[in-house]
Amino acid sequence: xxxxxxxxxxxxxxxLLVIWTSFELLFTRIWDNWxxxxxxxxxxxxxxxxxxMVCIVIFHPExxxxxxxxxxxxxxxxxxxxxxxxxxxxxxxxxVPFAQxxxxxxxxxxxxxxxxxxxxxxxxxxxxxxxxxxxxxLGIMQAVIxxxxxxxxxxxxxxxxxxxxxISIGEEIRAFGLMDSSNTLGGYLVGILLLLAIYxxxxxxxxNRKQLLIYGGIGLILLVGLGLTFxxxxxxxxxxxxxxxxxxxxKNKAFRxxxxxxxxxxVVFVAGYALALxxxxxxxxxxxxxxxxxxxxRYLIVLSGLLVFTFSPVFGVGPGMFGSNAAFVFQSKxxxxxxxxxxxxxTTVDNNALYVLVEYxxxxxxxxxxxxxxxLKVVGKMTVSSVAEHRxxxxxxxxxxxAWVLMGLLSTxxxxxxxxxxxxxxxxxxxxxxxxxxxxx
Numbered sequence: 001x002x003x004x005x006x007x008x009x010x011x012x013x014x015x016l017l018v019i020w021t022s023f024e025l026l027f028t029r030i031w032d033n034w035x036x037x038x039x040x041x042x043x044x045x046x047x048x049x050x051x052x053m054v055c056i057v058i059f060h061p062e063x064x065x066x067x068x069x070x071x072x073x074x075x076x077x078x079x080x081x082x083x084x085x086x087x088x089x090x091x092x093x094x095x096v097p098f099a100q101x102x103x104x105x106x107x108x109x110x111x112x113x114x115x116x117x118x119x120x121x122x123x124x125x126x127x128x129x130x131x132x133x134x135x136x137x138l139g140i141m142q143a144v145i146x147x148x149x150x151x152x153x154x155x156x157x158x159x160x161x162x163x164x165x166x167i168s169i170g171e172e173i174r175a176f177g178l179m180d181s182s183n184t185l186g187g188y189l190v191g192i193l194l195l196l197a198i199y200x201x202x203x204x205x206x207x208n209r210k211q212l213l214i215y216g217g218i219g220l221i222l223l224v225g226l227g228l229t230f231x232x233x234x235x236x237x238x239x240x241x242x243x244x245x246x247x248x249x250x251k252n253k254a255f256r257x258x259x260x261x262x263x264x265x266x267v268v269f270v271a272g273y274a275l276a277l278x279x280x281x282x283x284x285x286x287x288x289x290x291x292x293x294x295x296x297x298r299y300l301i302v303l304s305g306l307l308v309f310t311f312s313p314v315f316g317v318g319p320g321m322f323g324s325n326a327a328f329v330f331q332s333k334x335x336x337x338x339x340x341x342x343x344x345x346x347t348t349v350d351n352n353a354l355y356v357l358v359e360y361x362x363x364x365x366x367x368x369x370x371x372x373x374x375x376l377k378v379v380g381k382m383t384v385s386s387v388a389e390h391r392x393x394x395x396x397x398x399x400x401x402x403a404w405v406l407m408g409l410l411s412t413x414x415x416x417x418x419x420x421x422x423x424x425x426x427x428x429x430x431x432x433x434x435x436x437x438x439x440x441x
Contacts, residue, residue: 003062007122013053015131017114018425021046021417022138022188023178046417050113057120064120071120074431075378079371080112086367087319090360094318100330104320104359107415111424118428119435125389128429132195136218139192143225146175146185150228156182170276170283175228179418183411186234187419189226190407193219193238194399195422201257202392227272230283233410239265241403298350298410304338305354309361316361323355324415352408352415372401379430390437393430397423 001009058064063071091101148154155172157180167173174182200207200215207215226234239262246259276283308322311334320326322334327349349355357365375397382394400422407413414420 001060003060006056006060006063010053010056010117010121011123011127013049014114014118014425015134017046017049018131018135018421019138020049021421022142050111050117053117054113057117068120072116074119074435076371076374076431079367079374083364083367083371086360086364090315090318090364093315094312094321096318096321097330100320100326100332101318102320103326103329104318104324107320107324107326108356110415110417111421114421115424115428115431118425118432121432123429123432125387128389128393132199135192136196139189139222139225140218142177142179142185143175143189143221146177146225146228149173149175149177168280168282168285170230170280171286173282174230175225177225182229183231183234183413184416184418186226186229186231187237187404187407187411187413187416189222189229190234190238190241190403191400191419191422193222193226194241194403195396196222197242197261198395198399199392202388202395206388230276230286233407233413235265235269237403237406239269240406241399244402245399301338301349301351302354305349305351305358307337308334309358312361314361314363316357316359316364319359322358323349323351324359350412351410352412353405356414375401375427378434379427382430382434385437387433387437390430390433393426393433397426397430400426 056063058068087101087105090096091098096104150169150173153167153169153173155167156174156176175185176182177185177188179185179188196215196219200212204212226238241262242258242265243262246255246257246262249255250259277287278284305323308317311317317334320330321332327335356368360368379394379397382390383398385391385394404413404419404423407419
């Protein structure tokens, strides 16, 4: 098959991956009571597509084979390799079963394969803009569905009726779109809002009044959908992201807009929070659970995690041994140290930062920080590029990384497919363009 046609097919497969990931989790639940094996198969459809793409890349005579090593070279390889060597060392030291360790690492690096695939392709700026508008459409669809879920008072699909605390708005009735939880939808909409805001910010000189109004209307719909998720960490992550970036680059007049936006969103958050407490009994009840530390599962998880952390603070207890889904699937021995008041329905530690600290230790956290520094070093150069598309993607990765980290302090955002995809997808595009520019120079 000619290289151009193969390149187009791989770009099309990437688009399919983005579409599938935006609704796959809820869709697989439809089959739970009919054909038990179907949810498992559909749940790994994204991985199956990625493996097919890998095979095409490796065996194609012009894209892969003898060209592959050269195409995969990038500034992140060294830091990624060092971390992977540390993981193998940690698995050996902690006697972690190989399958359990691999699944534990997958929780963080689940779309690393996509990142490397994108390095081998020719990615036109027009394709990225078309992908951006597709993502906007998916975001609008999810937000609108979420709005109607509130209007029709459709409860979250997480637990059965007997296990629910109360069927009321703000508690069990929260916008979740076609996803598994309201927090997942909240993080997903945060990513799209950042992508949209930075697009308008970078291309504002090229957009006419009609386009600005359309994008403004889309942003409003996404913001309403985000608000109706009642996801506090998602909204605060959006505010923190705008505020931090605006504060760091406040000397630049254009960046100060982000700081002012953060202040405005914080006012909206405080006002909306207060009104929700007054008018939504379920939301008020949910906040009572949060303030009661004996019932606040996030607080109880932190206590459990810090206890396990003391067993091996330097190298951690090993990937997949404490907080990731792998620890629950393989019934890790460290679960005996989980607080007895935690809900029996919990199947993961709802705090990514905590489980990373416990599983990888201080050394692992430092090595992950080195990867983050390498990423920021590259995309930082792109933010001052003369090419508007490069500035847009570079600024988005920085902004989304901040929001992603903040969300991971209170949720499982780092391992949610719908949220994690944004980081690896646009990082792959950024690194592809960065390498191409370096080659041209």
